[in-house]
Amino acid sequence: MSDGTKSRARTMGPMARWQPHAPERLLVAALELFEERGYENTTVIEITERAGLTKSTFFRHFRDKREVLFGGGAMSGLLATGIDTAPAGAAPLEAVAHALEVIGREAFTSDRREFSARRSAVIAANPELREREALKKLGLIATMTGALERRGVPDLTARVAAELGALAWEIAFERWRGTASRDDFAELARQALTQVRAACALC
Template sequence: MARWQPHASERLVVAALELFEERGYENTTVIQIAERAGLTKSTFFRHFPDKREVLFGGGAVSGLLVEGIDAAPAGAGPLEAVAHALEVIGAEVFTSDRREFGARRSAAIAANPELREREALKGLRVTASMTDALKRRGVPDLAARVAAELGALAWKIAYERWTDAANGDTFGELARRTLAEVRAAGAVC
């Protein structure tokens, strides 16, 4: 693949996932990822700070969640604003053509403690971003934190369900339904 071809970032992600599956995360180098993608090591580092970050997309998802909360209807409550944001990332990121990749990505992360740690840290950043976005909408601090935590939990469960090949629902449908289930479970506790 020629170096001038577009979509370097996506090519690096695909190459990394393939190599993580073939060799394991620990046995894969940045140089190998770049070579598999038909790029250079310096191109890799223009897109990602390290090989751990290659499967995590920087802050793109957090940004979309914040935009989704900001774009929720003015009268939407905190959980409705979070649901709106989850639908936005479903439409923008978790599309049906990415379902198989999502399942493969999840398996690669589950197989490595360092990647699981990065995933957990990403989850904390996402929750903090949603909390801040809700507070900017005028939601009181505690309510914003609770809604963001419930949204993060719903997102995690919906993502697990979405990556199941037997599930044909869109991520947005799953996220909204899961958020309602999480909310109902919280009322029972």
């Protein structure tokens, strides 16, 4: 190998270890290890080794091993964008429905159905992860509330619409991740929103 080739290899090596799709690689590695060894018995070092990345790369994207499973704020960003870009005349729940459609296109695609079911199983098996999932839900509700308020929706109406949207999301996600389901998440979310609104009318 020439000196020039060696120099290029040294330059490309570290880049290849952390640049391309690092968060996704860390997520896949972490989920595999959590399934194999349990969340409590898995370390950050083991996750980075499985992903072929470095410890510094891990902490560039996540605060701790728990955060690997929770998207680093990506879902909040998609929700806010979805509500912000909903048609100007959309009612609050229609704006929320638009946001859930964005989530479906960008995050809950059919090729991620099995992966999402595995992630849910890992979270359900660990109290610390269940607590973090609950906190994430509160954060997503706050994101939707804030985005609706930016559209001029009154505070209480925005909060109610966000809570109903979160409930519809939860129902739709449970149906979507099922192995027998082949429906798009966006369609399931719209169905769930319709059912939630109908249930509210009966209260």
